[in-house]
Amino acid sequence: MKKIIYNFLLSTILIFFLFIGYFSFFGIETDRFNNQITNKIETINNDVQFELKKVKLILEPFKIRVKVKTLGPKLKSNNQTLSIESIETHFLLKSLIDGKFALTNLNISTNSLKVKKLISFIRGIGNDTRLLILENLIKEGFLIADIKINFDDNGNIKDNYTIKGFVKNGKIELFKENNLDKINFIFNLNNRSIELKQLEFNYNKNDLFLNELEVKKDNKNFKVKGKIEDKNFIFDEKFINNKFINNKFVNNFNKVKKVDLNLNCNFSFLIDDNLKFDNLKVKSKAIINQLLFQNDLKIKHFFPNTQEILELKNHKLEFNYDKKEYLIKGKGSILFQKEYDQINYLFQNKNDLLNFETSLEIIKNPLKLDFLNFEKTDKIKTVIDIKGTKKQNDYTKISFFSLKDKINKIVFEDLFLNKNNKLRSFKNAKFNYSDKENKKNIFNFKNKKGEYLLTGKIYNASTLIEKLFSIENEIELNFFEKEFKFEVNIDEVLLDKDTIVNTFTGNLSLKNNEIKDANLKAYFRDDKEFKFTINSNSKEKTTTFTSEYAEPFIKKYKFIKGFEDGILDYYSTKKNGQSISTLKIYDFKLKELPVLTKVLSLASLQGIADLLTGEGIRFDEFEMNYRDKETLITIDEIYAIGPAISVMIEGYIEKKKLISLRGTLVPATTLNKVIGSIPLFGQILVGSKAGEGVFGVSFKIKGSPNDLETSVNPIKTLTPRFITRTLEKIKKAN
Known part of the structure; x- marks a missing residue:
């Protein structure tokens, strides 16, 4: 019996375990x-x-x-x-x-479901307008998902549900030219967030990729976080210039032509119920393989080979951004001229204050600073360092600017610019450089209680004087905000390669980007004096310039060669935009004046012409009276008298366009005969016999500055004006 019971229990247990196992x-x-x-x-x-x-x-x-x-x-x-x-x-x-x-x-x-069909099915359950919009936007794509729902003891759904799966080959048509296709991603959704991984899609034939994208409910907003890890992106001009990209994300991005970069990036932002973006945060590092964009920088004046397209190449870039501040830091090759240069930069913006540091290394490209007559030597590395701060819609402070190579050094400290980039003030400026004429320049500026001390050992003013004495060139000073006062003390100033003045001292002031007042003087080596003054009041400006040695100044006129000796005296007043000026030069010699030589040759005065191109012609006095307004110079009279010839000229000059002059030239022999016969004035003018009279020539010079035409006609009478001016000069000389 026991055995039967034992077997029964054993069989029951065995069957139970077999059932449990099978079950x-x-x-x-x-x-x-x-x-x-x-x-x-x-x-x-x-x-x-x-x-x-x-x-x-x-x-x-x-x-x-x-x-x-x-x-x-x-x-x-x-x-x-x-x-x-x-x-x-x-x-x-x-x-x-x-x-x-x-x-x-x-x-x-689920099986592989068509996304469009799934949305249509869900919309049939709850007819939400947003689902209708989504159904119209989504054109293609398949979805596979695993949905997990938990119930409480009362059979109600808990809020810890999850939906996991992936989407393959999706396509969304946002607008006419803004389509997303080849959409693939893995998703994980719960009641608080949506997490996407390995998100890839194509936008206007440009492949885009996100390693992670997470959307979480944050009060009334949605917080979006994303990650991109070591992914290469190439954006063409069509993608960059897309109106949707420009309008929604970046202003003025249409200047960019191409982007090729490898990117590591973490970002986040908030989206409200109206799909408005806010609180964007970005932390990223990138290798810019190539970045091309339109170069709108006004730098051709300094970098003469500036190209229309600027390129960044092989750049290491760090970019961090949030609502209150951003940081851009990078280094690499930059091409904005014909050869690549190297650049390091840092821009950090916080509370409307932008701090910046930049270092540019230039080796093979040119660099010019015309206002200093400086030009970089080929194949010598020049480094430009800039460090400063910019207040939004306000001032810029360049705390340090340096241009250095193994020969030259130019430094500015604490330079302030207003919001229009006009110079407001600076602390110090130091210059030690060789200019284009291979002349050394050593001078400094120092701010002393709002006034500036300009001191130095030597300064080459040759190019500056050439511009001052040129009809075509104008010196622009349109970079000062307010009045500047300078006290000057320079040991030596070069007027040209052969002429030096010593102890160049005085003062000058600038107002409204013009020299308001000046009182400068210096001495040549033989103690001859040079002096320059400007005095201004509310009505007019008076300028005087005298030099007991005129040669270094007159030589700056390129059409005059072989000028020697001379004393220069210049006087000018400017009122209501018009200057009335008188230039006088005494006791000088000319060896070559191409226009005058041509007039003499055409007039068959070959002997005087030979003299002009040989030993030279001496003049006792030259006087020019003229008016200057905007681009027009009206020459009321030029009169020159000397032992060989006398000349009178009048006309006008349109700067850089047209020269129109007419005048009279008389040899000294004829002029002396006229002056000696003043009691018989009428007889001399008309001649006592047929064919007799005064000999001279009238001439006209007209054309563009580089293409002048000269015509000459003989004359038998002199105008009373010519004779009167001659008598005045003779009387004054005696």
Whole structure:
């Protein structure tokens, strides 16, 4: 009996464990629970009907629950059907024993679904306008997802649901020319966030990639975070100039022509219910393989080979940004002339204050500073360092500026510019450089209580004087904000390669970008004096310039060669935009004046012409009276008298356009005969016999500055004006 009982118990236990084993590994198919599962799912949404096949029950003994799984169910709503791969749920073993059906969770795995069809199905359940818009935007794409829903003890859905899956080959048409296609990503969604990974898509034939993108609910907003890791991006001009990109994200980005970079980036921002962006934060590092953009920098005056397109190449770039500040830091090759240079830069903006540091290394490219007559020597590395601060819509402070090579050094300290980049003030400026004429310049500026001391050992003023004495060139000083006062003391100033003045001292002031007052003087080596003054009041400006040695100044006129000796005296007044000036030169010699030589040759005065190109012609006095307004110079009279010839000229000059002069030239022999016969004035003018009279020539000079035409006609009478001016000069000389 005991044996029978033992065998029975053993068999029962064995059968029980076999049943448990079979139930755990193979499960049992049944349709007993179909109604319960269907009713439970339909409680989630009454508009959805659920169609189930047989389900399989699998025991999970260690969790004391039963897993229920069905394959190939279908969801139906509004005549639309979605095929599902499988549905899986669990209920406690106790509820099966008690005959009560209590689901703890629901896991749904989908087949590959068309995204557009899925949205249409969901919209049929809850007709949301946003879903309608989304349905119209999405054109293609497939989705596979695993949905996990948990229930509480009362059968209600908990808020810890998750939806995981991926989207493949999606396509969205945003606007006519703004389409996204080849969209692929892995997603993970719960009640608080949406996480996307390996997000890739094509926008206007440009491939874009995000390693991670997460969207979280943050009060009334959505917080978006993303990550890009070591990804290469190439954007063409069509993509960059897209109106959607420019309008939504970056202003004036249309200057960029091409971007090729490898990017590591973390970013975040907020989106409100109206899809407005806010609180953007970016931390990124990049290797810029190539960046091309339109060069609108006004730098051709300093860098003569400036190109229309600026290129950055092989740049290491760090970019950090948030609402309150941003940082841009980088270094690499830059091409804005014909050869590559090297640049380092840092821009940091915080509270409307931009701090910047830049270092530019120039080796093969040219660099010019015309206002200093400086030009970089080829193949010598020149380094420009700039450090400063800019207040938004206000001043710029350049705390340090340096231009250095192994020969030259130019330094500025604490230079302030106003919002229009006009010079407001500076602390110090030091210059030690060789100019284009290979002349050394050593001088300094120092701010002393608002006035500036200009001191130095030597300064080459040759080019400056050439501009001052040129009709065509004008010196522009349009970079001063206010009045500047200078006290000058320079040991030596070069007027040309052969002439030096010593002890160049005095003072000058600038106002409204013009020299308001000046009182400067210096001495030649033989103690001859040079003096320059300007005095201004509310009505007019008076300028005087005298030099007991005129040669270094007159030689600056390129059409005059072989000028010797001379004393120069200049006087000018300027009122209501017009200057009335008188230039006088005494006791000088000319060896070559091409226009005058041509006049003499055409007049058959070859002997005087030979003299002009040989030993030279001496003049006792030259006087020029003229008016200057805007671009027109009106010459009221030029009169020159000397032992060989006398000349009188009048006319006008349109700067850089036209020269029109007419005049009279008389040899000294004829002029002396006229002056000696003044009592018989009328007879001399008309002659006592046929064919007699005074000999001279009238001439005209007209044309562009580089293409002058000269015509000459003989004359037999002199104008009373010519004779009167001659008599005045003779009387004054005696």
